[in-house]
Amino acid sequence: MLRIGKLPIALFAGFIIIFPWVAGKVPAIGNYTDIMVFVGIYCLITIGLGLLMGYAGQISVGQAAFYGIGAYVSAILTTRFGLNPWFCMFIAVLITGGIAFLIGAPSLKLKGHYLAMATLAFGIIIFIIFNEEARWTGGPDGMVDIPGLSIFEFDFDSIEKYFYLVWSFVFVILIFTINLIQSDTGRALRAIHTSETAANSMGVNVSKFKILVFVYSAILASLAGSLYAHYLNFINPSTFDLFFSIKLLIMIALGGMYNIWGAIIGAGIITFLSYEWLHYFEEFEVIVYGAILLVVTIFLPNGLVGLPGMLKELFVRQKSNE
Amino acid sequence: MTLRKITVLSTICLFAVGLLAGPALAFEGSYKVGGVFSVTGRTSFLGDPEKKTAEMLAEKINNAGGINGKKLELIIYDSEGDATKANLAVRKLITQDKVCAVIGPSLSGTSMAVVPLAAKYKIPLVSCAASYKIVWDDKESKARKWVFKTPQTDTMAVQAIYTYLKKKGVNKIAVLSVTSGFGASGRGELLRLAPGYGMKIVADEKYGPKDTDMTVQLTKIKGKNPQVIVNWSVGPTQVVVLRNWKDLGMTSIPFYQSHGFGSRKNIELAAGAAEGVYCPLGAVNVSELLPDNHPQKAVTMQYMKDYAAKYNEPLSSFGGHAWDALELVADALKAVGCDKAKIRDYLENTQGFVGQHGVFNFSADDHIGLDKNAFQMVVVKNGDWALAK
C-alpha cells in the first residue's frame, strides 16, 4: 500500500506512447504492439481484480464471466440491434454491474473458500449459458461481424490506433483507481482486509464496501470485454472459460496483489508468455502456469512488485545479524 | 517414454542438427506461405495431422525443385484452438513474416476470428474448418472475397446422409448433437434439411463436449422410438455415445455419425461399439476401397502412402483438408507468383481440382467448391471402413 506517485505514472505513460513507434522499427518485435493491445485489455480486468483481492481481500475465481458478459452484451446489441457501439459499451457496463451486484450481495457474505467456490460456480454457469443460448449468443459458433469502434469519422481500424485507444482507457482507470485507493474508500477497504471485525466495530459498513469493489471489478472486466469484442470483431464462449479466470489469478499473484502496478506487470508478463514466449513450449504451457503460480504463492507472496521490499528486508536482516 | 516426450526431445535434437547442417538444395528465393493450426489443445486431433500434412507436402514440393525454382517456405503457428491466439498468429504472419497466403485455421471458431484480417490486409486465406459462415457473409448474402475453405460443409454431410436414408426408406430419426460449434452447426442443418427429404425428427438431444455419459439423452431417444439415430459430434464424445448406445442395448437402432468420425482411432476407442455404424467420409479415408476409375483414387492413395512413410501412423481425415489447402495455394503460386490479388483470383477460378476430399470447382459465389458428392457413405465392418451399399 505505497503512496503511488506521479513520476511512475508519467514514466509509464511515456513508455506506452513511444512503444508502437519502437516496435515498428525493430522487426524482431514487430508484432509486440498487437500483443500489447491485449495486455492493455487484460490490465483493465486485473486492476479491478487486484483491488478486490489485494485491498478488499476477497477472491473471485469467475472474473471471466464478467469479461464475457461485457463482450456479449456489446456484441449482441451492436450486431442484432445495430446500436452505437459506445452506447452499447455503456449498457454492458450497467448490465454487468447489475449482475455483479445480484451475485455479489449473497456471495460476499461467504468467506474464503466458500466465496471462491461460489464465484467459480457462477463463472461456469455463465460459460454454459453462452454456449447454450444460441439464439442470442450464437452458441459455440460465437458471434461474427462485430463492428469496430470509431469516434465521429475516425475509425480505430489499425493495430496502433486500437493500442492507443485501449491504453487511454487503462490510464484513465489507473488514475481513477489510485485516487480511489488513496481516498477514504481505500482506507476503509484496507481496514476490511486487515480485520473485518475490527473494521465493523469502527463503524465501517463492511458489506457495502465489499460489494462496491466487487461491482467495480466487474465493470472494469465488462469494459475490457467490450473492447475485446470490437477489436477481434468476433467472440466465442471458449475465450471466457474457467482457465481464463485462473490465468487472471496468476497475473495478479505474479505481479503482486497488494500494489496496483502488480496488476499491470502481471498482465504484461503472462500475456507475453502466453502469446509469444511460450510458443516453442506449447506442451508445457499449462505446467508453466501451474509452476509459476505455486512458486509465487510460496516464495513471493507479494508478487514481483514486492520483490525489492523482500530483498531489502533480507538485506537488513543480514546486516543486523552481523 | 511416451510418444510425445520422444517427439519433443527429437524435435530439439533435429533443431540442433538443422542449425548445423546447411541448406541442402539451392533455391533462388522463396515463396512464403503461412499456416495456423490447432496443433495443441483440445482439438489437436485436427491441427496436428494438418500441420504434419502441410509440412510433408511442402517438403515433397521442395524436393522436386520447389515452385518455379523458388523454395516453398511454410511458416506454421499453433493457435492452440484459441481465437485470440489465432488472430495474433495470422496478424504476425501477415505483418511480420510477410506471407503470400495463409492456410488454416483448423476450427470454425478460430477461422471466424481471422476472417476480418483477410479482408483488412487483402490476403487470401484458405481455411481448413467446417462452417460455411467462414466463406459466406450472411448479412451481405455473398461470399467473403478473400476467404476460401477446403473441408466439406456440414450441409453436404447432412445431404449425403439424408440421401442415403431416404434410399433406405427411413423417415423417423432422432438427432443427438454436441453443444460445440461443430455440433450446433450440424444440428442446424439436420433440422433445416429434414423436411426436404421427408425426415421427421422425433428427438433432439444435446450434450456437452466434455460430457462422459450420454445414457440420459439416449434413454430419452429410446422412448421416442426412432428408426435411426444421427449423432453430430467430434472428439471423444462421439466414442462415448457409441459405448452408451451399445451398453444400453440399443444397437437395433442404426447409428449414423457425422464426418467428424473419420479416424480409425475412433473405431479402436469404441472397443467394438462402432461395429455397424455409418458415417459420411471424404474419399481420403477410404482410398483403398475406391474403384480404380474414381477421380480421386490416385491422389488419395499417394497421400496415404506418403503420410504413412513419413510419420508411421495412419492418416487422419483432417490432414486431408490441409493437403487440399496447401496444394491449391501452391498451384496458384506456380501460376501467378506471390501476388495476393492474383492468387485470390486464381483460386476463385479454379475448376476440376482433384483433392483429398473431393473435386473442387470454385466460383465467385462458391468459395467452398464441393458438393455432397464429396462424401462416400461408409459403414464400419470388422473394425474397419467398408463402403455402404
Add this chain to the structure above:
Amino acid sequence: METITFTGQVFQYLVTGITVGSVYAMVAVGFNIIYNVTEIINFAQGEFVMLGGLIMVFLHVAVGLPLILAFPATVALVTLVGVLLDRLAINPIRRPTVLSLIIATIAASILIKGTAMFIWGKDPFDLPAFSGRDPIIVLGAVIQPQYFWVIGFLVLIVIVLTFFFERTIIGKAMSACADNPDAASLVGIDVKRMVLLSFALSAAIGAVAGITMTPISLMEYDRGAMLAIKGFGAAVLGGLGSFPGAVIGGLILGVIESLGAGLISSGYKDAFALIVLLFVLFFKPSGIFGNIEISKIKRF
C-alpha cells in the same frame, strides 16, 4: 425393439444419477477429510480422480498388470501425489492465509493437470469393465455391472473410514486436529503428520473413484476441475465436514443432475449441480447435516 416407458426412463435416470452421484460422494468425502483436519478446501481433489483413472490405464492396459495388482498400485501412486501436494504446495507456505491456500491448491491442480496432459496427451483412455459389460435390465432400465462396483466401493470406503475415525487411535487423533489443532498439539499429536495423512487418505479415495468410473465414461487429463466443483457441491450440500453428509449430498446431487438433464434440458446438465451449489451457499451454507454455530467458529 421394445419401447421404454416413462417410469423406465425415470428409473434409468435414477440409476445413472446414483452411479455418478457415488463418484461425487467419493470426491466429497475426500474434501471432508482434508477440510476436517486443516480447514483447507483442496481444489486439486478432482485431479486425484483423474490420476487414478489414467495411472490405472497405464498399469493395467499399457504395462499389463492384472487388475488385482494394478488397483492397489495405482492407489499407492496417487497417494504419493497427495503426499507431494502437501509437502510441496501446502506445507511450505510460511504465512498461510485463506487466499494463499486457495491459490496454492489451484496452482497444484493445474500443475497436475498440465503434467498429465504432457504424459498422456489429450485423448481419452479406456479401462475394461471389472466384471464385463453384460447389462442387467430392471424395470426397463439398463444397469451396467460396473455401476455396482462404483457404488460398492463407496459403501466400502464409508465403512472403513467410519471405523478408522472412530475406533483407531490415528483416526481419533485426526479428528482432534480438526476440532482444535492447538489443543491437539498440546497433547502430543503431531499436527503436521496428521495433515499429511489427510492428504494421503483423500488422494487414495479420489484414486478409487477414478479407477472405478473410467470403465464407464473413459478418462482424460482435464476431467478433474468439473469433478472437483461438483464434489465440493456435494460436500457443501451435505454439510462440509460431515461424512454422512458427503454421501447423501453426492447421491442427491447426482440424481438432481441426471433428472435435470433427462427431464428439463440436457444442454444444461453441468449447470444443475452448480446451481444447487450456489443455492446451498446462499441460503443454507451449513448444508443438510451441518451446524451453523460450528461453521462460524471454524477459522476459515
